[in-house]
Amino acid sequence: MISLEKEIYLLGIEASGLTSAVCLSREDQLLGMVSLNIRNIHSRKLAAITQELLDHTGLKFTDLSGIILSAGPGSFTGLRIGYSLAKGLAHPLNLPLIEVPTLDIWAHQNGRTDLPVLSVIDAHREEIFCAKYSWQENDLKRINDYQLIPIASLTKYIAEKTVIVGGDLLKLKAEIGELLGERAVFPYPLEQDPDCHSLCYLGYKKFVNQETVSANDCEPMYMRAFKGVM
Amino acid sequence: MFLLEKIVHSPQQSEKIARQLAEKLSPGDVVALHGELGTGKTFLVKAICRFFKMSQEATSPSFTIINEYFNQRGLYIYHFDFYRLENEAELQNLGLDEFFYADYICMIEWPDKIQNFLPESRWEVYLNFIDDEPQAREIRIEKKGD
Numbered sequence: 001m002i003s004l005e006k007e008i009y010l011l012g013i014e015a016s017g018l019t020s021a022v023c024l025s026r027e028d029q030l031l032g033m034v035s036l037n038i039r040n041i042h043s044r045k046l047a048a049i050t051q052e053l054l055d056h057t058g059l060k061f062t063d064l065s066g067i068i069l070s071a072g073p074g075s076f077t078g079l080r081i082g083y084s085l086a087k088g089l090a091h092p093l094n095l096p097l098i099e100v101p102t103l104d105i106w107a108h109q110n111g112r113t114d115l116p117v118l119s120v121i122d123a124h125r126e127e128i129f130c131a132k133y134s135w136q137e138n139d140l141k142r143i144n145d146y147q148l149i150p151i152a153s154l155t156k157y158i159a160e161k162t163v164i165v166g167g168d169l170l171k172l173k174a175e176i177g178e179l180l181g182e183r184a185v186f187p188y189p190l191e192q193d194p195d196c197h198s199l200c201y202l203g204y205k206k207f208v209n210q211e212t213v214s215a216n217d218c219e220p221m222y223m224r225a226f227k228g229v230m
Numbered sequence: 231m232f233l234l235e236k237i238v239h240s241p242q243q244s245e246k247i248a249r250q251l252a253e254k255l256s257p258g259d260v261v262a263l264h265g266e267l268g269t270g271k272t273f274l275v276k277a278i279c280r281f282f283k284m285s286q287e288a289t290s291p292s293f294t295i296i297n298e299y300f301n302q303r304g305l306y307i308y309h310f311d312f313y314r315l316e317n318e319a320e321l322q323n324l325g326l327d328e329f330f331y332a333d334y335i336c337m338i339e340w341p342d343k344i345q346n347f348l349p350e351s352r353w354e355v356y357l358n359f360i361d362d363e364p365q366a367r368e369i370r371i372e373k374k375g376d
Contacts, residue, residue, distance in 0.1 A: 040298075040306070076325025124331035125349075224327075 008065045010207060011050070011089070012199045015042045015082030016074030016102045016220075017121075017167050022050045023196035024057050025068075028204035032057050033196040042081040050085065064095055066212060068203030070194055071099035072221040073121055073129040073146070074167070079220035087215040096212035098203045101146060101221055102167070102194060107133040108140050108202055109195035110165040110187050116143070118158060120176070122168035126151055129223055132162075148223050154179050161185060167194065233353075233371040240365055244270055247369050248277030251355070257305065257333035260349050262341035265357030270367055271339045274355065275309050278337065282307065291339075295324070306334040312343040321347060351375030 007026065014021040014035075020042045023033035034049040054060065067086045072079045090097050107119040117133040117140075131146045149157065154176060163185045164176055170190060177184050206212070233254070238244050255261070255278070263271040272290045279288040284299040288309055291297040297309040308329050315321070321344060329336050330349050341348055352374050360366035 076328055080325075124327045 006065070007063075008204075008207070009059060009063050010066050010068050010098070010200065010203055011064050012068040012070075012196055012203060013046070013050075013082045013086050014070040014194050014196065014199055015046055015078040015085075016070045016072050016194065017078060018075075019193040020046050020049065020078075021193070021196055022046065022053050023200055024053055024059065025200035025204060028201045030197050030200050035193065035196065037193055042078050046081060046085055050089075061089060061093055064089075064093065066096045066098055066203075066207050068098045068100060068199055068207075069218070070102045070105060070199055072102050073123070073148075073223040074102050076222065079222070083218065083220055087218070090215040095215075096207075097215060097218045098206045098212050099218055099221075100199055100202045100206065101131075103129065103131045103146060104133075104140070104142065104202055105194045105198045106165045106167060107131070107142075109191065109198040110163065112138065113163050115185060116160065116162045118162050118164050118166075120164060120166035120168070120172065122172055123148055123224065128154075128172070130157075130166075146221065146223065151175060152179065158183050163187065165191075167192075233373060235368070235370040237360060237366060237368050239363070241270075241273065244273060244367060244369070245277045245280075247371075248274045249281050251353070251371055252278045252281035255335055255353075257335060258331075260330050260336045260352040261338065261355060262348060262352055263337060263339050263355045263357070264341065265355075266359065269357035269359060271355075271357060272311075274357070275307075275337045275339075278335075279307060282335075296329075308334050308336045310336065310338045312338070312340040315340070315343045318344065318346060349375070 010025045012023040018039055019035060019037050021033060021035035024031045032053055034053050036045055067090050069086050086097055103119040107117045112135045119131050121129040123129050127148055128151050129148055131142055132144045133140055133142050158180055161183050173186055265271050276288040279299055282301055282305055284301045286299045291309050291311040292313055299307045326347050354372050354374055356370040358368040360368055
């Protein structure tokens with residue numbers, strides 16, 4: 001049973017893409033973050049910046065109430081490193097893990113809009129991971145399942161003017177813009193890394209709703225079925 | 231797109247061919263290296279790494295599966311060897327798409343073992359022995375896809 005009586009500190013880990021980031025929140029308020037946008041650095045720096053962040057904030061691992069993970073879909077290697085760190089910390093400390101789908105983070109961080117929101121992440125091979133959302137008052141609601149679709153099928157998938165957000169838009173914007181024409185509305189400037197504020201906010205909401213998993217039970221959202229031939 | 235087909239008679243000539251290929255490579259390219267044991271696949275990778283002045287000498291990744299090399303200009307080369315792969319199910323722990331569809335150069339030995347994972351756009355390099363001339367090799371290089 002999660003106790004809400006003591007002060008709640010949550011560690012957030014973002015390693016689902018290029019960004020290596022860790023953040024600490026007191027409830028849903030961000031206390032601090034360390035973020036690096038340098039490729040191939042997760043395995044070398046993620047644990048180190050976690051310790052650094054705790055040192056800066058004066059907190060100890062034993063002060064934590066849970067660990068929030070950006071759960072993917074995204075980089076296979078990055079997700080595995082992020083999950084390894086989280087499981088390694090959670091297991092001995094008996095901490096719950098809170099998994100926040102990375103598509104939710106992208107949709108949330110771009111803020112409220114009256115238009116529907118499509119969150120996308122590049123899946124390579126001319127495919128994208130995506131999900132649709134709408135803002136209802138100050139709540140972000142996902143309105144369909146997380147999907148892996150050919151990017152060309154967006155023309156059928158998006159019927160009305162929609163805000164397109166996501167992690168790989170620098171690469172995908174031109175193609176999506178061409179496919180959807182005026183139906184595609186892109187934020188300006190395009191954000192290039194998932195936001196720790198949104199990770200903490202969405203993670204804390206799940207934490208208080210007791211939507212947590214144990215270190216033994218958590219698994220990244222890879223979403224792509226294995227294509228090999230046995 | 232056909233690039234070249236040539237018979238070389240010495241490692242120096244092989245190195246020259248490797249440099250010709252390297253000049254055409256750019257980040258994002260995948261090179262599939264076909265050839266029996268001892269035909270010089272790793273030699274070709276070593277020569278290409280020398281061309282790009284990678285910080286590390288290329289070595290055979292037969293046991294590590296993947297080797298990573300990088301240079302001062304931020305170029306990464308990933309060198310794969312799938313000789314020991316018994317079935318493609320073993321690949322689910324590697325996340326190959328991240329290598330093949332990123333701005334790295336990927337060089338793959340024994341690519342036939344991962345046919346279903348290879349990107350359509352790639353360089354194909356075929357290395358063959360020449361009868362009665364142990365130092366000689368037939369080298370064929372072509373570009374598949376766009």
